[in-house]
Amino acid sequence: MTMADLCRLSSDPLYRSFPCLSDPARRSSLLLKVALVLLHIVCAGVLFLFDGGFVEKARTEPWYTALYLLLFTVTLLQYFITAYSSPGYVIDVMRAVNEQNSLFRDRTQQRQPATSKSGSLVISVDGSQSQSGGSFVANDSTYWAKMVIDLYPPGTTLRACTCSYCNIEQPPRAKHCHDCDRCVLQFDHHCVWLGTCVGQQNHCKFWWYICEETALCLWTGILYIAYLKAHIAVSWWKDLVMIPLLVFMLISLIFLILLLLFHSYLILTNQTTYELVRRRRIPYMRGIPERVHPFSKGMCRNLYQFCFRWSSIYELEQLPTTQELEDKSRPFTCLDALTCRCCC
Template identity: 90%
Template structure:
């Protein structure tokens, strides 16, 4: 058996126990997540290894170190919560809406077998339902399309809101993500570091993660600067390790603060990154823009 056969056999066994590694996209996302966690551990671990004063302060002022470690843990937990959360896929919401609509129709038929009064029925994009009056008479195959078209401005054609990849009707602000190969509600962007899209259901989680990451990065950078000021001429080999890390954290902090401000603006103005960048190419937004003009 050659070396190539051994490598192929070992990789097949690895993929059998870890199916996610067989997909290049998921494998790349997993490697990025591991790299991000290791980077956090290295930046924080250097403080505990090099800064003896920081370790001594943990004994005299345990609350300070405890708060730092708490922020460190919360940031990583928030990262995994955000990366594992669903951005809100259109196909999932469409199935939930149709299933709930079918259940409600069956219950209504059982309660009112003879006749039904006229009424109204409303289903929001998050799947919540409300009913007034009597029953709702519509088939599951056409209800989603009718509900989506009611959300578009008058004059918008059905072809303008039909995904050519999923072959389903897209609600306004939804977009097909080629990385996830799904349509995402209120699509913002596909985050490579998270390995998932940022959309309607996890945009708030993403904002909190950026906020916590920026706070952790700022706090760690302050501890690095305090150590370098006190020991800049004591251990030169430690400085060679800490200074590049400090430069990296400074650049990351600038990026995180700008990203935090940008997404805060988007949330306050009820916009998404995709809408802000591609405003003139989005059919319903360009229609609204010309209508206002």
């Protein structure tokens, strides 16, 4: 965007009233949000306009329609909650750590470090932190860098990556998003429809949104099929409207189901889309067999950690050691099935 364009936008009263419209990326994201909401309203509104039986059922069995409208409202609400939630930016964690380092450093020095198989560092947004698997003692200027370095196994050839855009040390599993222009913890992908990244802090919200969207699309498709089955060829112009919408919903339903199953698999194995797709290009994933998931703590623990992570808590996961990777790559035996090795 040239200087002349900026001057023109600054003088336009519309852009002064709505600054988000001056940014092409934010304007495109806003238009996609409006389009998605309108699409939901059209698909649901056609039922109330065309299907007299559905309206009559709303009078005789109001609970049925109330449940449908509740799912419709919750789905849109979950969409906006996910779209405007933070995915977990590295810069926010670094600022929280550096601001409160002087306050909690003495407490950290006096605390005996606890050992844990997960080897993770849990940080709250107010800067308080609980440590496992390492001891972090450094001055304020180098505390974050020392903390990130200690997340890598001792003696490894891997080194902490410094983002050339943000100029900060990236902890493991973090990646810079060029659309958001920030480094994201446990970067999964940048969702165009949401207009934001999916990362550590909003992956759970994203999964719930997909689940609710799938249920809504399935329910609406069933209502469309029921109407067309009873009123096909009665009114050709209604069929001309409902049949293309039904085809669109069926295609969307297939995509949503596959997306839901894919992210459920990622959750149970503690992976991200980026790690799965770019496995051979990520330094800390090279040389690890395809069937080995280095950050997995077992399906039950992965699911618990995913579902019950507080929104104000950031977790920096430590890279597994060579011995831990060897244990994970060990073939399963009958004894492992009895001890629930894959679950715990």
